[in-house]
Amino acid sequence: ANASEPYADMNWAVLDRQVNDAKAAGIEILIIFGLCQGWMRRLSTLQTSRPADAQIDNYAECCKRITRRMSEHHNLPGTPYTYWNEMKDYFSTANNRWNYELYTSHYNTIAAAVLGQDPTAKLRGPDTPDRPNGTPANALEREFDIIGPYGQVDGRDIKPIDYLLTNGLQVDHVAVDAERTPDELEHPLREGAEDARIADLRNDDGELVA
Numbered sequence: 001a002n003a004s005e006p007y008a009d010m011n012w013a014v015l016d017r018q019v020n021d022a023k024a025a026g027i028e029i030l031i032i033f034g035l036c037q038g039w040m041r042r043l044s045t046l047q048t049s050r051p052a053d054a055q056i057d058n059y060a061e062c063c064k065r066i067t068r069r070m071s072e073h074h075n076l077p078g079t080p081y082t083y084w085n086e087m088k089d090y091f092s093t094a095n096n097r098w099n100y101e102l103y104t105s106h107y108n109t110i111a112a113a114v115l116g117q118d119p120t121a122k123l124r125g126p127d128t129p130d131r132p133n134g135t136p137a138n139a140l141e142r143e144f145d146i147i148g149p150y151g152q153v154d155g156r157d158i159k160p161i162d163y164l165l166t167n168g169l170q171v172d173h174v175a176v177d178a179e180r181t182p183d184e185l186e187h188p189l190r191e192g193a194e195d196a197r198i199a200d201l202r203n204d205d206g207e208l209v210a
Contacts, residue, residue: 010062012069019074030124031070033063033110034085042089050089056106060113067117080122080173083110086129087160098128100160104167111169125164125174128157151178 022029036051036059043049051059063081071077083106084090090103103126114121146153153176161174 010065012073015066015069016074019070019076023074023076029070029076030080030082031066032082032085033059033066034082034088036062046089048085048088050084051106053102056109060109063110064113064117067114067121071118071121077118078120078122079118080124081110081114082124082127083107085127086177087126090160097156098160100126100163103160104164107164108167108169115170122172123168123170125168125171126160127175127177128160129177148178153178 019029035047036055038044040051040055040059041049042052063083067079067081070079084103087098087103090099091097092099107125111123114123146155146158157176161176164174165171
């Protein structure tokens with residue numbers, strides 16, 4: 001795609017091959033909207049940069065066309081979609097937190113485009129990483145930790161999820177990466193524990209702890 005005719009030359013060959021292979025193997029498909037063309041990016045030279053605010057509608061159009069391809073050409077209505085991967089380029093170092101208000105605004109724009117093509121689509125919220133933008137653990141002051149049976153989570157990583165659940169257009173699934181607890185760093189994970197080490201982040205009333 002290009003800035004003058006951004007959708008004229010969308011090439012479906014790779015997507016179609018991967019979807020067909022997955023369907024043949026009986027693999028459930030998750031579409032992740034995790035990259036964009038250079039002219040759409042906030043930082044054009046950074047591959048993982050988020051869409052620029054002025055380009056989010058253009059990015060949503062691309063997502064809409066992908067959704068149409070999945071639901072009509074591949075006959076896969078109800079496919080799950082994720083907006084962005086690990087909230088890359090949404091962390092504010094100046095404020096020492098995720099810019100979850102902006103992320104949710106962008107998420108809602110993408111969600112509206114997806115649901116406009118496939119009302120049965122499932123929408124997946126932010127997959128917050130255990131260390132913002134891959135920084136070392138001591139590079140930014142941690143706000144607080146939440147400890148669960150499969151790991152520990154920086155409290156800043158829960159706030160984007162809490163905000164999205166309150167303000168998101170439709171949220172069917174969220175995820176957060178959990179670091180190993182000090183004990184887990186000393187010992188192997190308990191048998192049967194998921195390698196992702198997702199922490200139990202809800203209290204006895206089922207509410208997110210944040």
